[in-house]
Amino acid sequence: MLLSHLGKSPVVHPSAYVAPNATICGDVVIGANCRILFGAQVIAEGGSIAIGAECIVMENAVLRANADHPLRIGGNCLVGPNCHVVGCTIEEQVFVATGAAVFHGAHIGRGCEIRINGVVHLKTRLPAGETVPIGWIAVGDPATILPPDAHDRIWEIQQPLNFPLTVYGFDRAEADMVKITRRLAERLASHRLDRPLP
Numbered sequence: 450m451l452l453s454h455l456g457k458s459p460v461v462h463p464s465a466y467v468a469p470n471a472t473i474c475g476d477v478v479i480g481a482n483c484r485i486l487f488g489a490q491v492i493a494e495g496g497s498i499a500i501g502a503e504c505i506v507m508e509n510a511v512l513r514a515n516a517d518h519p520l521r522i523g524g525n526c527l528v529g530p531n532c533h534v535v536g537c538t539i540e541e542q543v544f545v546a547t548g549a550a551v552f553h554g555a556h557i558g559r560g561c562e563i564r565i566n567g568v569v570h571l572k573t574r575l576p577a578g579e580t581v582p583i584g585w586i587a588v589g590d591p592a593t594i595l596p597p598d599a600h601d602r603i604w605e606i607q608q609p610l611n612f613p614l615t616v617y618g619f620d621r622a623e624a625d626m627v628k629i630t631r632r633l634a635e636r637l638a639s640h641r642l643d644r645p646l647p
Contacts, residue, residue: 586603
């Protein structure tokens with residue numbers, strides 16, 4: 450399904466394939482010979498998404514952008530099933546495996562691999578050719594890659610990145626779930642005006 454959002458409509462290259470139950474919403478450009486598979490969600494909410502040529506977005510992957518965090522994916526990338534990729538830059542020839550997550554402001558260099566359930570945290574810069582092992586977390590600029598049981602070390606790097614401020618607009622000291630959900634509800638209300646395209 451193609452949807453206009455905030456007056457912007459997706460542009461899909463004629464050689465690309467978008468599965469009938471995938472959703473492409475807003476200011477999205479899908480390059481030549483891309484394949485957007487079943488259940489994938491590519492949602493631009495006030496920001497833009499650009500997917501380069503010959504990219505594969507597998508089943509149930511979620512790709513998002515907002516006004517503060519556009520999403521750019523270079524050519525010949527694969528985003529695996531059930532991934533969550535939001536507001537970041539992914540250079541060419543990157544493999545993002547099943548269940549991986551890439552967060553706001555991250556930058557993934559050419560030829561990287563984010564393996565199954567790997568995480569690239571917000572504002573993290575992963576140099577070209579780097580690998581995030583299965584279930585591990587890359588955090589910081591430059592990235593430190595740590596196992597999931599290294600929580601204290603991950604938090605030491607992640608805390609100053611201030612996830613609540615970057616993602617929701619509230620400093621950690623003032624953020625609470627009431628403020629966060631109200632702000633998200635306001636932002637997401639803009640979808641009430643979305644319109645299906647022929």
